Amino acid sequence: MRVMSEKEIAELRDRIHSMARSAEAKSDPLAWFEDLYESSEGNVSMIPWSRGDPHQFLVEWTESNNPKGKALVVGSGLGEDAAYLAKLGWDVTAFDISPTAIEWSSRIHDGLNIQWRVENLLDLPQDWTGQWDLVVEVHILQAIPEEVRYPASEKLAPLLALDGTLISIGLFNSSGEHSEGPPWPLSETFIRSIGEGLNQIALEVKKRQEDDTDRLRYISVWKR
Numbered sequence: 001m002r003v004m005s006e007k008e009i010a011e012l013r014d015r016i017h018s019m020a021r022s023a024e025a026k027s028d029p030l031a032w033f034e035d036l037y038e039s040s041e042g043n044v045s046m047i048p049w050s051r052g053d054p055h056q057f058l059v060e061w062t063e064s065n066n067p068k069g070k071a072l073v074v075g076s077g078l079g080e081d082a083a084y085l086a087k088l089g090w091d092v093t094a095f096d097i098s099p100t101a102i103e104w105s106s107r108i109h110d111g112l113n114i115q116w117r118v119e120n121l122l123d124l125p126q127d128w129t130g131q132w133d134l135v136v137e138v139h140i141l142q143a144i145p146e147e148v149r150y151p152a153s154e155k156l157a158p159l160l161a162l163d164g165t166l167i168s169i170g171l172f173n174s175s176g177e178h179s180e181g182p183p184w185p186l187s188e189t190f191i192r193s194i195g196e197g198l199n200q201i202a203l204e205v206k207k208r209q210e211d212d213t214d215r216l217r218y219i220s221v222w223k224r
């Protein structure tokens with residue numbers, strides 16, 4: 001993949017902020033995701049969160065936890081985490097609100113046994129409740145504005161089967177400062193609320209190996 005210049009990265013960030021603001025102004029705050037995937041016309045470098053690899057924290061978690069079963073990848077983007085779990089032997093369903101992202105992912109990861117679905121976290125099929133041994137959320141809640149972030153986060157815990165595991169990974173807000181998102185780094189209080197009713201077994205705040213900024217990230221893990 002071609003490495004973008006600082007100027008191109010800044011332009012892409014500005015474009016995303018402007019798409020997000022305009023979607024919010026039209027009272028359809030999640031619409032810009034599909035607009036971004038669609039207008040990227042298959043050019044992965046236009047999708048700033050897509051790195052071609054699974055998230056390092058998810059990889060680390062799987063290295064010390066190796067149960068297998070039914071995994072649900074929430075807001076799967078271009079499918080790197082879903083593909084990684086499928087290769088490990090998980091029975092994976094991955095969903096995203098963007099039809100273009102789902103169609104694109106299914107092409108990139110053609111040949112892997114993954115159920116690709118267009119779904120909205122705010123309105124999931126009822127028969128998904130209590131069905132999943134693993135639910136993984138990477139960079140979704142931090143990418144959606146507060147008014148939908150709270151109702152969206154409440155949808156995660158009920159998806160877990162007995163003994164199931166919920167993982168949330170994202171940017172950590174240690175200063176309490178409000179930033180102009182997306183993304184909006186998440187506070188510890190908010191992160192803890194994601195797994196309401198579950199047992200939080202880990203909350204680690206750390207950096208990713210390749211991070212060259214001071215930004216902190218987190219992984220939080222809960223069990224039912």
Ligand SMILES: C[S@@+](CC[C@H](N)C(=O)[O-])C[C@H]1O[C@@H](n2cnc3c(N)ncnc32)[C@H](O)[C@@H]1O
Pocket residue numbers: 030033034049050051074075076077078095096097098101119120121122137138139140143144152
């Ligand atoms: C910042 S991206 C992260 C994508 C992927 N998880 C990753 O880490 O590369 C956020 C993703 O969440 C999806 N998304 C946002 N709101 C959603 C919702 N309500 N239901 C399902 N997917 C959603 C977007 O389309 C986008 O693909």
